[in-house]
Amino acid sequence: MGNELHASRASHEQLTELLSPSSQIRRLRVLDDAMRGTICAGDIITVDTGNRDIDSGHCYLVVSEGAVRVRRLSFEGAVLSVNADSPDKTSYPDAIVAAGADDFVVLGRVIDRQGDKGL
Template sequence: MNLSTRLKQALSASSLKQKDLAKRIGVTPSAITQWKTGNIKQLEASNLLNIARELGINPEWLATGKGEMSSEKHALTVIQTSALDIENENIANSHVFIPELKVAPVQGTAIWDTNPAHQQAFDAEWAMKIHLNPTHCAWLSSPDRAMEPRIQEGDCMVVDYHDTQPQSNKVYVLATNGELAVRRIHVELNKSLSIRADSSDKKSYPDKEVAADQVHLVQIIGRVIAVSGGI
């Protein structure tokens, strides 16, 4: 089964009409027609992820055919303590729980999903102060030393995956050639992007300049809003 067949199958199983899907993901209905007919063999990562999210399907299945088509949607506000098998029954009211963010390379891009089997508990009062919305946040371990000294390798980061519009001097989780990276973005006056590591080790973590007409190719998964506190 190829990409066009999987897309047609997912659309048929969905309540969304083709024109409504196009409107939601910001493309023309004719673009979706080309994807369905196979005139365009591959999807940009951003379009693939948006389609998967709107249709409620597994993005890896859409991209490669691996795994199951369906993907459960997870809205985490308060989870029953019995589900967590914990002794302190007050923790469900004093904490919010967010799932792990899983990112996997696929054909030079990256697909991601949340994993409710691995959750982290965060103090509810602290979460409110930093405007952490558990319905569109996930946690992720820092993959390397690129953002030291503020973010250490292995630190637990909170990522808002609805916040993908680049803002100057904010830290984002990116995918470059399918590889996960955490970098600080600067938006230049000419609308180009400067993607930088905080580390002074520029040999290992070189800065990258992205021209304005290439910005749409930068795959931003979400903004890092906290690392054991707000940043």
Template sequence: MEIGKRIRQLRKAKKMTILELATSAGSDVGNISRLETGKQGFSETTIKKIASALGVKVSDLFTEEEITVPLTTEQVEKPFTIDVLDAEASAGGGRVSTTEVAETITSIVYDTARALEIFGHRPAETIKVITVTGDSMSGTIETGDYIFIDVSKDYFDGDGIYVFSFKDAVMVKRLQFTADGLLVRSDNKTYTDWLITEKNEQHLKVIGRVIYSHGISRYV
């Protein structure tokens, strides 16, 4: 294997960009790029610096043998950790909010693959978990269920299920755009739909959009 291709292989195994390698080796992006593509030669000093930046021996750059490239602490995949908050949203008439700051009481940890499957590419810090009380969303979300909220969506972002406060009452409902305003809907049809209009929208504060729920079975 050509040394340029070998350097590129080891760089990618270490999850380094060309810029990161160039910076660590005291070179520049252009030189590293040309070296990797075989358009530029190399000196003994350059090779020593590149090997050191990659955490390998110089001889490792001239062999095709598989080696383990050490990763830095930052490069090791961190678990996807979501905060569970000491807060509730009412799927009913609304739970009075006494504070806008909720304490983290525990956390839920996912491996990277599972987190990607459930949450896509959303950052962990934008997702919070709270519990639901009430039955207005029954059939979709039951009382006691955990709901996962994307708190970066603290505004109406299209029809969907949201956690929001209205006149200081925190609730979880569907919000649907209409010509007359935002229609607040419950999946339990015993609850009446109502409108948020320009006349009362000052009382609305969107906390986040519900992206996932997890049911809890209770037997006592």
């Protein structure tokens, strides 16, 4: 898989390429179980980097606290909730993002996954 990028180990150059206008669809291997039940460690996800508008309740590839993560984003009023589907909230805590936060970037919407578990 030539365009494969490991989520959570992306370099600045890889993130710049991921956000370039010429590449809209990317495939990545998920390394953790933060989205267990929907997306499992080892699954390959397809991300539409041309779709960064948040549709509440869907999964997105984001940069949060300096790490690349897959999370479910939801609006609760004007507040953005960033959630892991895993019930292990000690390892994968949910978060709230303030409007205009500098350390949070939506890279694209997860549109597909391939793997033998989840969904």
